[in-house]
Amino acid sequence: MSTLDIFFQQLANGLILGSFYSMVALGYTMVYGIIKLLNFAHGDIYMVGGFVGLITLSLLSPFLGAGWAGILVAMIISMILVGLLGVLIQRIAYVPMLSAPRLSILITALAVSMVLYNFVMSMTSGEYKAFPVDLGYEGLEFGNVFITYTQIILVSSTATLMLVLHFFISKTMYGKAMRAIAIDQDACRLMGINVKTIIAMTFFVGSALACAAGVMAGVYYGSIHFFMGFLIGLKAFTAAVIGGIGSIPGAVLGGLILGLLEAFGTQLPFIGSEWKDVFAFAILILLLLFKPTGLLGKTEIERM
Amino acid sequence: MLRKSFLVLISLSLACVLTAGSSFAAGEVKVGIMIPTTGGTATDGKDMESAIKLAVDEINASGGLLGKKIVTTTGDDACDPQQAVAAASKLISEGVVAVVGGYCSGATLPTLKLYGEANVPIVIAASNSTALVGANPGIGFMINSTGDAQADTAVALFKSAGVKSIAIVHMGEAYSEDLASIAKQKWEAAGNKVVAYEVVNKGEQDFSSLVTTIKSKRPDAVFWTAYYAEGALLIKQLKQAGYRGTIAIGDGSNSPKLIEIAGKAAEGVYCFSNPTVDYLPAAKTFAADFKAKYDVAPGPYSTLSYDGMKLLADAVKRAGSFDADAIKKALQATDNYEGIAGPISFTDKLTLARSNFVTLQVKDQKWMLHQ
Numbered sequence: 001m002s003t004l005d006i007f008f009q010q011l012a013n014g015l016i017l018g019s020f021y022s023m024v025a026l027g028y029t030m031v032y033g034i035i036k037l038l039n040f041a042h043g044d045i046y047m048v049g050g051f052v053g054l055i056t057l058s059l060l061s062p063f064l065g066a067g068w069a070g071i072l073v074a075m076i077i078s079m080i081l082v083g084l085l086g087v088l089i090q091r092i093a094y095v096p097m098l099s100a101p102r103l104s105i106l107i108t109a110l111a112v113s114m115v116l117y118n119f120v121m122s123m124t125s126g127e128y129k130a131f132p133v134d135l136g137y138e139g140l141e142f143g144n145v146f147i148t149y150t151q152i153i154l155v156s157s158t159a160t161l162m163l164v165l166h167f168f169i170s171k172t173m174y175g176k177a178m179r180a181i182a183i184d185q186d187a188c189r190l191m192g193i194n195v196k197t198i199i200a201m202t203f204f205v206g207s208a209l210a211c212a213a214g215v216m217a218g219v220y221y222g223s224i225h226f227f228m229g230f231l232i233g234l235k236a237f238t239a240a241v242i243g244g245i246g247s248i249p250g251a252v253l254g255g256l257i258l259g260l261l262e263a264f265g266t267q268l269p270f271i272g273s274e275w276k277d278v279f280a281f282a283i284l285i286l287l288l289l290f291k292p293t294g295l296l297g298k299t300e301i302e303r304m
Numbered sequence: 305m306l307r308k309s310f311l312v313l314i315s316l317s318l319a320c321v322l323t324a325g326s327s328f329a330a331g332e333v334k335v336g337i338m339i340p341t342t343g344g345t346a347t348d349g350k351d352m353e354s355a356i357k358l359a360v361d362e363i364n365a366s367g368g369l370l371g372k373k374i375v376t377t378t379g380d381d382a383c384d385p386q387q388a389v390a391a392a393s394k395l396i397s398e399g400v401v402a403v404v405g406g407y408c409s410g411a412t413l414p415t416l417k418l419y420g421e422a423n424v425p426i427v428i429a430a431s432n433s434t435a436l437v438g439a440n441p442g443i444g445f446m447i448n449s450t451g452d453a454q455a456d457t458a459v460a461l462f463k464s465a466g467v468k469s470i471a472i473v474h475m476g477e478a479y480s481e482d483l484a485s486i487a488k489q490k491w492e493a494a495g496n497k498v499v500a501y502e503v504v505n506k507g508e509q510d511f512s513s514l515v516t517t518i519k520s521k522r523p524d525a526v527f528w529t530a531y532y533a534e535g536a537l538l539i540k541q542l543k544q545a546g547y548r549g550t551i552a553i554g555d556g557s558n559s560p561k562l563i564e565i566a567g568k569a570a571e572g573v574y575c576f577s578n579p580t581v582d583y584l585p586a587a588k589t590f591a592a593d594f595k596a597k598y599d600v601a602p603g604p605y606s607t608l609s610y611d612g613m614k615l616l617a618d619a620v621k622r623a624g625s626f627d628a629d630a631i632k633k634a635l636q637a638t639d640n641y642e643g644i645a646g647p648i649s650f651t652d653k654l655t656l657a658r659s660n661f662v663t664l665q666v667k668d669q670k671w672m673l674h675q
Binding site for chain 1: 476502503504505507509510511512513514516517519520532533536537540541543544545546561564565566567568569
């Protein structure tokens with residue numbers, strides 16, 4: 001493989017990894033944008049999404065098969081279910097805390113995270129669960145660069161979901177309300193916007209996207225386990241910060257940048273693939289030190 | 305009254321101990337079994353005990369040992385060094401001529417000194433840490449291969465597959481790193497190349513960068529030394545990236561779950577395993593007899609335990625006496641004894657002279673013995 005081949009292969013690797021990060025980062029950034037909460041349970045929503053996807057797929061596969069049709073239907077059903085779970089968590093854990101200091105709600109989010117992964121751990125006795133799909137590994141070969149059809153479908157479906165989200169936020173009344181609440185909640189209330197409903201809707205959309213990413217991860221990697229949300233939660237948080245937390249295009253951009261940085265970072269001399277997490281989090285630290293608003297974020301004065 | 309009965313009890317038990325010491329004359333000979341029968345490893349321990357007792361029954365049914373009937377006594381080492389010392393002392397005080405067993409290496413280790421002082425030979429059936437080799441005062445005979453042997457088996461497989469260069473991937477913890485470094489050393493000592501020596505993080509899902517690195521170095525084979533969960537993902541992603549060379553994995557990944565997760569990508573993957581019943585053609589009768597007697601399938605170390613007892617009997621016959629030194633000499637002189645888990649001979653260090661690791665390969669989504 002020539003250097004150019006490696007470059008293109010890592011470019012593809014980075015984009016695929018990055019699209020997972022982007023999907024999860026979107027939920028982070030939307031929730032932060034609207035109620036200034038760093039929802040640390042978001043990574044676990046992704047994990048729960050994977051398991052709900054596994055269950056629905058196992059239930060559906062006798063009727064639809066374990067091919068793409070089955071996966072698509074299972075994914076939509078689990079997105080709705082996990083979206084509702086997100087709303088439920090919000091109602092139970094976050095709504096009562098909205099008027100409390102920011103730190104209290106942050107701790108609540110950590111507690112929700114623990115509840116979720118411990119619940120799944122006890123349900124699965126900590127085992128790895130295999131996803132009942134096997135899409136094979138046929139693909140396109142450009143010289144030495146190899147991209148499977150699964151990867152192509154995966155990246156295009158994340159792109160589609162992001163476009164739908166973009167349309168929802170910028171073109172619908174609900175999206176407009178979301179953006180308005182992010183700017184000034186009290187003014188929105190005075191204007192007759194049902195703030196509670198819109199916040200719940202934000203959680204629904206964010207959780208559904210994380211669930212989609214979880215199901216895709218299960219389909220793509222082939223196995224899921226109770227702890228898989230932890231690392232991706234931190235990575236998605238990093239991605240959201242890179243892009244500028246609270247900014248939706250920023251989350252997508254941040255996710256892709258992080259994916260690419262990880263892929264290319266491991267190609268540096270003397271840095272093996274075991275260093276890729278160090279790479280990601282070193283960038284988070286540097287960014288928080290020197291440009292805490294991220295690439296597309298706005299400067300605002302925040303009192304914690 | 306109470307004191308009197310107590311005294312009677314004491315004298316009775318004393319008499320028992322004394323007669324136990326001299327019971328050889330009465331047409332019986334005592335062999336000790338040291339295994340864990342309590343604690344987290346009790347299942348495997350009891351399984352070993354059952355296998356040893358099965359061997360004893362067979363020997364007794366065919367006339368016993370030098371005309372004497374074998375009786376066994378079990379010491380529970382609980383996979384714990386302190387308990388093991390107590391168990392060994394108990395066996396020694398009961399006057400056993402030899403011991404078969406040893407499951408947890410950590411528990412077997414401190415007992416070697418006791419057996420050495422009492423001059424009681426022990427056939428170590430399962431324990432296989434290299435630490436036992438140095439601590440052995442010349443009485444422990446290890447019939448399970450040590451960690452080095454797996455690397456030998458791996459090197460032999462790669463050679464026979466015509467592999468010239470390999471990539472080794474481990475997970476950075478003691479077990480897999482150890483195997484990886486031994487394999488690297490042996491492979492290079494055989495004059496071959498290790499083109500990539502990589503580490504992954506536990507719990508990692510995406511190995512695409514690593515896979516690209518490996519692919520760019522064009523190894524003929526990839527050797528994964530850690531466990532099945534990450535191993536399955538690595539195999540899948542190697543195949544997805546278009547890697548079509550040989551893939552081999554260490555015994556830590558020997559699990560049906562690996563095939564379940566990796567799916568079609570697992571096809572053709574090699575794995576090294578201890579000789580378990582499923583892969584030993586010679587153990588078919590043993591497995592059937594075991595099932596008939598205990599109504600459960602024999603477990604992972606049952607074949608080695610069975611072989612251990614049979615080997616001991618064979619050595620006693622060759623020695624022609626129950627004298628410890630004679631038995632030790634006969635054991636050491638063992639020349640390719642045909643056990644159901646394979647032939648047994650010993651090195652100068654009293655370890656198994658060959659690697660007893662078998663090579664498996666995935667065929668039609670199942671582990672099959674590779675010939």
